[in-house]
Amino acid sequence: METGKGQTFMTQPLVQVENLKMHFPIKGGLLGKTVGSVKAVDGISFSIKKGETLGLVGESGCGKSTTGRMILRLLEPSDGTIYFEGKDITKLSTNEMRKTRSEMQMVFQDPFASLNPRHTIGKILEEPLIVHGVKDRRERKQRVQELLEVVGLSSYHASRYPHQFSGGQRQRIGIARALAINPKLIIADEPVSALDVSIQSQVLNLLQDLQKEYGLTYLFIAHDLGVVRHISDRVGVMYLGQLVEISESEDLYRNPLHPYTQALLSAVPIPDVTYKQERVILQGDVPSPVNPPKGCPFHTRCPKAMEQCSNIRPILKELEQGHHVACHLYD
Amino acid sequence: MAEIVNNKSPLTRQPAEDTAISPWKEGWRSFKKNKVAVIGLLIVVFFILMALFADLLAPYSYEAQKLANKHLAPSSEHWFGTDEYGRDILSRIIFGARLSLWVGFFSVAGSVIVGLVLGLLAGYYGKWVDMIISRVFDILLAFPSILLAIAIVAVLGPSLRNALIAIAIINVPTFGRLIRSRVLSVKEEEYISAAKAVGMKDGRIIFQHVLPNCLAPIIVQGTLAIASAIIECAALGFLGLGAQPPTPEWGQMLAESRAYILQAPWTVLFPGVAIMLTVLGFNLMGDGLRDALDPRMKN
Numbered sequence: 001m002e003t004g005k006g007q008t009f010m011t012q013p014l015v016q017v018e019n020l021k022m023h024f025p026i027k028g029g030l031l032g033k034t035v036g037s038v039k040a041v042d043g044i045s046f047s048i049k050k051g052e053t054l055g056l057v058g059e060s061g062c063g064k065s066t067t068g069r070m071i072l073r074l075l076e077p078s079d080g081t082i083y084f085e086g087k088d089i090t091k092l093s094t095n096e097m098r099k100t101r102s103e104m105q106m107v108f109q110d111p112f113a114s115l116n117p118r119h120t121i122g123k124i125l126e127e128p129l130i131v132h133g134v135k136d137r138r139e140r141k142q143r144v145q146e147l148l149e150v151v152g153l154s155s156y157h158a159s160r161y162p163h164q165f166s167g168g169q170r171q172r173i174g175i176a177r178a179l180a181i182n183p184k185l186i187i188a189d190e191p192v193s194a195l196d197v198s199i200q201s202q203v204l205n206l207l208q209d210l211q212k213e214y215g216l217t218y219l220f221i222a223h224d225l226g227v228v229r230h231i232s233d234r235v236g237v238m239y240l241g242q243l244v245e246i247s248e249s250e251d252l253y254r255n256p257l258h259p260y261t262q263a264l265l266s267a268v269p270i271p272d273v274t275y276k277q278e279r280v281i282l283q284g285d286v287p288s289p290v291n292p293p294k295g296c297p298f299h300t301r302c303p304k305a306m307e308q309c310s311n312i313r314p315i316l317k318e319l320e321q322g323h324h325v326a327c328h329l330y331d
Numbered sequence: 332m333a334e335i336v337n338n339k340s341p342l343t344r345q346p347a348e349d350t351a352i353s354p355w356k357e358g359w360r361s362f363k364k365n366k367v368a369v370i371g372l373l374i375v376v377f378f379i380l381m382a383l384f385a386d387l388l389a390p391y392s393y394e395a396q397k398l399a400n401k402h403l404a405p406s407s408e409h410w411f412g413t414d415e416y417g418r419d420i421l422s423r424i425i426f427g428a429r430l431s432l433w434v435g436f437f438s439v440a441g442s443v444i445v446g447l448v449l450g451l452l453a454g455y456y457g458k459w460v461d462m463i464i465s466r467v468f469d470i471l472l473a474f475p476s477i478l479l480a481i482a483i484v485a486v487l488g489p490s491l492r493n494a495l496i497a498i499a500i501i502n503v504p505t506f507g508r509l510i511r512s513r514v515l516s517v518k519e520e521e522y523i524s525a526a527k528a529v530g531m532k533d534g535r536i537i538f539q540h541v542l543p544n545c546l547a548p549i550i551v552q553g554t555l556a557i558a559s560a561i562i563e564c565a566a567l568g569f570l571g572l573g574a575q576p577p578t579p580e581w582g583q584m585l586a587e588s589r590a591y592i593l594q595a596p597w598t599v600l601f602p603g604v605a606i607m608l609t610v611l612g613f614n615l616m617g618d619g620l621r622d623a624l625d626p627r628m629k630n
Contacts, residue, residue, distance in 0.1 A: 069524075072528050074524055074527055074528060098530040098531075098532070099530065101528060101529065101530035102530060105528060105529070106524075106525070106528045108521050108524070108525060109521075110521055113520055113521040113522065114521040114522050114524075114525050115522055115525075116522040116526075116540055116543075116544070117354055117522075117544070118353075118354055118543040118544055119539075119543075120353075127526075127529065127531070127539070128529045128530075131529055131530050131531050131532075131535070132530065160352075161352065161353055161354065163354070164352060174525075177525070177529070181529075
């Protein structure tokens with residue numbers, strides 16, 4: 001990959017997540033006692049370097065969106081720490097966090113739900129500027145025009161309402177809103193999964209162009225492996241609230257180590273009729289995150305499960321340069 | 332194909348022929364198509380104009396008694412006849428529109444404002460705030476509304492102003508609950524998450540994002556509530572708990588004349604028709620607004 005290579009000096013990661021957990025309590029009974037918890041994210045650690053794109057993939061419900069929202073503290077983590085530029089942001093007060101939010105922004109999955117239907121595009125794009133203290137009205141208007149052009153829309157679109165735009169255009173507006181206050185990190189929560197395939201590539205290219213131009217760092221959450229491969233420098237694979245494998249993107253696609261990653265990749269269609277693909281079909285369903293299996297979370301469905309897999313939870317360890325995997329096969 | 336590749340963003344080439352269509356404008360468009368609703372609006376506008384220009388329109392004073400003219404049947408001189416004190420009923424109805432609409436608008440405005448604040452707090456902050464506010468609403472709703480209004484007027488003393496206050500109080504839980512439920516659903520929308528992600532404060536999120544998206548059902552419910560407030564005001568007037576004589580309040584006019592329903596039916600008929608028409612107007616308009624503004628009714 002181009003990005004990251006050639007940088008010989010050690011750089012502090014922009015984001016570092018350590019043992020992050022999100023347990024949603026389940027209230028039950030007459031008195032609303034906590035009877036259990038949904039372990040949406042159960043102890044994950046990773047870091048994102050400045051200027052790179054980390055892809056996060058996994059099935060629905062594996063906790064990838066929850067992870068993204070916790071980094072922005074839209075959800076309060078149950079445990080663990082998040083360092084942003086070396087500063088622990090889990091301990092910041094609501095007020096301090098609000099200021100820090102200008103450094104990190106989010107692009108949402110559903111472009112139809114993420115724009116307030118009663119505001120014009122101009123107002124939607126202007127609001128982050130107002131909130132973060134751009135006082136001069138003319139300056140704000142100018143910035144709105146600028147943003148619209150950056151994402152490939154026109155200045156006259158500012159006076160329109162969200163329902164007058166198509167999905168792809170709305171997602172461009174969502175991206176423009178995220179860019180408004182010059183953030184360093186953008187968390188993209190499945191930004192293209194609600195769009196047509198033809199529009200997907202336009203939006204992905206836009207995201208890549210913006211990254212080059214403004215030196216942005218992305219956490220790119222998706223369930224589409226093809227999309228993630230296209231955009232990511234490194235990819236993390238999540239299963240049932242845990243990170244099972246994380247590596248350089250090319251490395252992961254060429255040489256997947258974890259049986260779950262292997263199964264996922266074998267499901268990606270390859271546009272070549274002569275290519276005979278060996279599909280790994282997984283049996284059964286994802287276990288409930290309320291009661292995750294003991295040991296390795298994947299052992300109930302793993303084709304290569306061994307005895308120790310059901311007892312000991314494997315830890316993420318570096319097997320090759322920059323390629324981490326959590327699996328007993330490589331002990 | 333080549334054209335699209337060459338152009339970095341084909342979207343920019345669209346001409347700016349159509350301008351912004353706000354959701355409110357769109358609502359007005361579909362409201363206009365609904366004939367029945369427009370009739371309702373016209374009735375309401377008719378009564379509002381009547382109330383505003385009562386001084387110019389009324390042929391006689393509403394309180395000048397002329398006992399010689401007692402119980403005159405409708406004629407070219409007195410279109411709606413006269414009552415037992417010889418007062419012109421048409422003039423009294425015209426001035427009565429002022430009172431009824433005044434009570435209707437202001438009692439609803441009062442309950443909307445209080446209901447809005449309580450509903451927003453309960454819905455947005457949830458937890459114990461919601462517990463307390465919702466239980467208060469439950470207590471208020473446990474009483475039959477007209478009985479509660481009578482009780483409140485009994486405490487405050489009978490007058491039109493106190494009737495207005497009583498009607499406002501009994502309508503608060505209806506609006507509060509409506510707003511609370513809207514807030515609960517709007518709060519989960521992604522644009523609220525987006526607003527939080529941008530770093531907005533609660534106040535800004537509530538007033539700029541939550542509130543505007545709760546307004547449509549409030550406008551609908553508000554219009555319908557004006558209709559029932561007018562009826563409740565008339566009911567309190569009828570019971571002698573609202574406007575006091577000689578105020579030309581429609582309900583109170585009904586009460587004064589009910590003894591003469593056989594000798595002089597017009598004394599009862601016209602105030603009754605006035606109440607019915609205004610209420611009908613507001614109800615038709617409210618139904619039309621519901622169709623126009625409620626997204627669930629759109630296909």
